[in-house]
Amino acid sequence: MGDMARLSPMREMTRVDAIYETLRDRICLGQYNPGDIFHEANLGNEFKVSRTPIRQVLQRLAFEKLAVVRTGVGTIVEGYPDSMVRNYLEIHARLLSMVSELRLTTEPDDREELIATLHFRASRLSADAEPEHFWRLLKALQELCNRLIGDDLVRHMDELLFYRAGPAMMRRARAEPGLALEILQKNVAGILDPLEQRDYSAFFAVQSVNTRRHQSLVGVDV
Structure with a gap:
C-alpha cells in the first residue's frame, strides 16, 4: 500500500480513510508543518482521485483539529504550543x-x-x-x-x-x-x-x- 497507513481492522478501509491516515502521518512526521496549506489539485493528482474525496479528507482533518479552514486561504495545518x-x-x-x-x-x-x-x-x-x-x-x-x-x-x-x-x-x-x-x-x-x-x-x-x-x-x- 506504499505510503498508505494501515487502518485498524475494526472497519474496512476506504480510499478516504487511506488518504486521511497518510496526511495525518505526514503532519506528525513533520512533512507538513503548521501553517502549510493543503492544495486540493496537487493532492488529487498525487492520489489519483477527484477533489471530492480530497475535500472529505480535509474536512475530517479540520474536524479532528489537525487542520483549520481559513476563508480565502484554504485548509491549513494546525499547530499547538x-x-x-x-x-x-x-x-x-x-x-x-x-x-x-x-x-x-x-x-x-x-x-x-x-x-x-x-x-x-x-x-x-x-x-x-x-x-x-x-x-x-x-x-x-x-x-x-x-x-x-x-x-x-x-x-x-x-x-x-x-x-x-x-x-x-x-x-x-x-x-x-x-x-x-x-x-x-x-x-x-x-x-x-x-x-x-x-x-x-x-x-x-x-x-x-x-x-x-x-x-x-x-x-x-x-
Whole structure:
C-alpha cells in the first residue's frame, strides 16, 4: 500500500480513510508543518482521485483539529504550543488511568496480530533509525491501546489526544533520537507482562505512566 497507513481492522478501509491516515502521518512526521496549506489539485493528482474525496479528507482533518479552514486561504495545518501539548498528554494519561480503574477494556479478535506488530516495530528501533520507525512504533503502541478499550467514546478520545500530541513528540524525537529510543523501550518493556497475563487493567495503568513519560518528548523532565 506504499505510503498508505494501515487502518485498524475494526472497519474496512476506504480510499478516504487511506488518504486521511497518510496526511495525518505526514503532519506528525513533520512533512507538513503548521501553517502549510493543503492544495486540493496537487493532492488529487498525487492520489489519483477527484477533489471530492480530497475535500472529505480535509474536512475530517479540520474536524479532528489537525487542520483549520481559513476563508480565502484554504485548509491549513494546525499547530499547538508545547504547553497545550503537555496538557493533552496529561489528559490522555488520566483517561487511560480511568480506563484501568473502571475496567473499560475488551480483547479484540486480532490481539495476537497487534502484539506481533508491536514487537516487529520495536525490533527495528535504534538511536540511528529513521524517524518513521519511531513513529510506527508509537502508532503500534497507540493502536494496541486503542483496540483494548471497550468503549467507543473513550476510544475516540484516546485517538484524538494521541494525534494532537504526535507532531510535538516527533519533533523532539528527531532532535533527540537517543531520548526517544529510551522512552519507547521503557514503554514496551512495561506493558509486556500485563499483555502476556491478559491483565488489561494493569496494562492501562502502565500505559498511563508511559503517556506521562512522553511529556519529556515535548521538553518537560519527568
